[in-house]
Amino acid sequence: MALRNAVMAALLEGEASGYDLAKAFDASVANFWMATPQQLYRELERMAAEGLITARVVEQDKRPNKRLFSLTEAGRAAVHAYTTERPSRPSAIRDELLVKVQTLDAGDATAVRAGIADRVDLARTKLARYERLRTALLDGRTEEQYLVGAERVGPYLTLLRGMDFERENVRWGELALRVLDGRAAQRCG
Amino acid sequence: MALRNAVMAALLEGEASGYDLAKAFDASVANFWMATPQQLYRELERMAAEGLITARVVEQDKRPNKRLFSLTEAGRAAVHAYTTERPSRPSAIRDELLVKVQTLDAGDATAVRAGIADRVDLARTKLARYERLRTALLDGRTEEQYLVGAERVGPYLTLLRGMDFERENVRWGELALRVLDGRAAQRCG
DNA sequence: AACACCATGTAAGCAGTTACATGATTAG
DNA sequence: CTAATCATGTAACTGCTTACATGGTGTT
Numbered sequence: 145m146a147l148r149n150a151v152m153a154a155l156l157e158g159e160a161s162g163y164d165l166a167k168a169f170d171a172s173v174a175n176f177w178m179a180t181p182q183q184l185y186r187e188l189e190r191m192a193a194e195g196l197i198t199a200r201v202v203e204q205d206k207r208p209n210k211r212l213f214s215l216t217e218a219g220r221a222a223v224h225a226y227t228t229e230r231p232s233r234p235s236a237i238r239d240e241l242l243v244k245v246q247t248l249d250a251g252d253a254t255a256v257r258a259g260i261a262d263r264v265d266l267a268r269t270k271l272a273r274y275e276r277l278r279t280a281l282l283d284g285r286t287e288e289q290y291l292v293g294a295e296r297v298g299p300y301l302t303l304l305r306g307m308d309f310e311r312e313n314v315r316w317g318e319l320a321l322r323v324l325d326g327r328a329a330q331r332c333g
Numbered sequence: 334m335a336l337r338n339a340v341m342a343a344l345l346e347g348e349a350s351g352y353d354l355a356k357a358f359d360a361s362v363a364n365f366w367m368a369t370p371q372q373l374y375r376e377l378e379r380m381a382a383e384g385l386i387t388a389r390v391v392e393q394d395k396r397p398n399k400r401l402f403s404l405t406e407a408g409r410a411a412v413h414a415y416t417t418e419r420p421s422r423p424s425a426i427r428d429e430l431l432v433k434v435q436t437l438d439a440g441d442a443t444a445v446r447a448g449i450a451d452r453v454d455l456a457r458t459k460l461a462r463y464e465r466l467r468t469a470l471l472d473g474r475t476e477e478q479y480l481v482g483a484e485r486v487g488p489y490l491t492l493l494r495g496m497d498f499e500r501e502n503v504r505w506g507e508l509a510l511r512v513l514d515g516r517a518a519q520r521c522g
Numbered sequence: 523a524a525c526a527c528c529a530t531g532t533a534a535g536c537a538g539t540t541a542c543a544t545g546a547t548t549a550g
Numbered sequence: 551c552t553a554a555t556c557a558t559g560t561a562a563c564t565g566c567t568t569a570c571a572t573g574g575t576g577t578t
Contacts, residue, residue: 166557175431176432176473182538197461240422243415247415250409291516296438394575397574488575
């Protein structure tokens with residue numbers, strides 16, 4: 145019942161196909177909600193059946209047809225109702241890498257080290273993408289100007305949270321790498 | 334198949350009952366893995382059936398009996414094997430509050446504001462708990478001494494990551510509150 | 523007297539993952 | 551020539567959540 149709110153959040157940006165949403169979830173919304181394409185297609189069916197969204201088939205040549213979904217009035221009302229709900233259930237995280245880090249001392253420290261290095265690289269990549277998204281949103285304005293004057297601040301605030309998160313991934317990952325390298329050198333030297 | 338690795342990570346600290354694990358997951362491991370008691374009881378059954386852990390029944394008076402689980406040799410081997418697996422699947426987050434923040438401009442900004450304030454309070458509470466855990470782990474040593482000399486660094490590194498995360502929650506939340514208050518004042522004044 | 527804690531579990535239902543399938547188009 | 555992109559979906563499975571049940575003990 146909560147994926148649908150994430151979908152409606154994405155549809156506030158305008159109509160989109162299941163495929164579009166899969167990409168959007170992978171890019172901008174990914175820092176607070178993950179969903180596979182299959183989940184999205186199923187949820188879109190249900191939402192359409194319940195009248196929260198409507199589909200518009202667009203025929204394309206040299207491309208498969210697509211169904212563009214957009215929010216109905218009932219959908220917008222549902223979004224508004226959702227924002228008034230209290231409390232939000234606590235955020236859920238599942239991070240396999242941190243499970244491995246936790247067990248590092250009873251496992252293969254070299255392999256875990258490599259996993260941390262991968263994570264740092266990934267965080268840097270995401271950070272660069274978010275930075276481009278931020279520049280596009282700001283569109284020449286400063287952050288202060290934007291936060292005071294823009295019609296919508298929600299997407300900008302969530303983007304800032306995502307950027308903070310990835311920055312911390314880089315910072316923490318580099319610390320962890322230094323620590324592991326220091327201990328490895330100590331054991332060998 | 335991944336919850337069990339989190340369980341084994343927790344059992345590296347020593348034998349524990351399902352009830353103990355539920356508390357531990359809520360406290361120290363919560364920053365990278367969430368699990369309900371029901372999930373744990375079910376997974377413990379399976380793991381015992383597969384020989385990764387063994388149960389020891391402890392009879393108590395004035396308290397219900399409990400089953401204390403501990404890792405077997407096969408369990409330790411499984412932990413080691415898990416740390417060598419590459420890659421780790423990307424970390425999954427689901428944060429309802431951020432979905433609401435995303436849709437804030439089409440919803441009830443006052444209610445979302447209250448949700449952010451709750452989140453900041455919760456983050457402060459968690460941060461204080463993690464700080465106590467950290468002090469207990471350090472046990473008089475400085476962080477540098479600990480990271481170089483301690484037998485195990487995994488749990489300390491994951492704790493640092495959790496603390497960073499909660500600190501960012503506080504920092505970001507306070508910024509978001511300032512922004513929303515500024516915009517509200519602007520509309521009224 | 524009411525509530526929270528200890529300690530375990532069942533049952534039902536919803537959510538999420540994985541593998542597979544289609545079939546044309548464009549980029550390297 | 552291979553791989554990736556576009557665009558959708560089915561089927562089978564595994565995992566997770568919610569509600570409920572038990573029953574004694576300690577706390578306010």
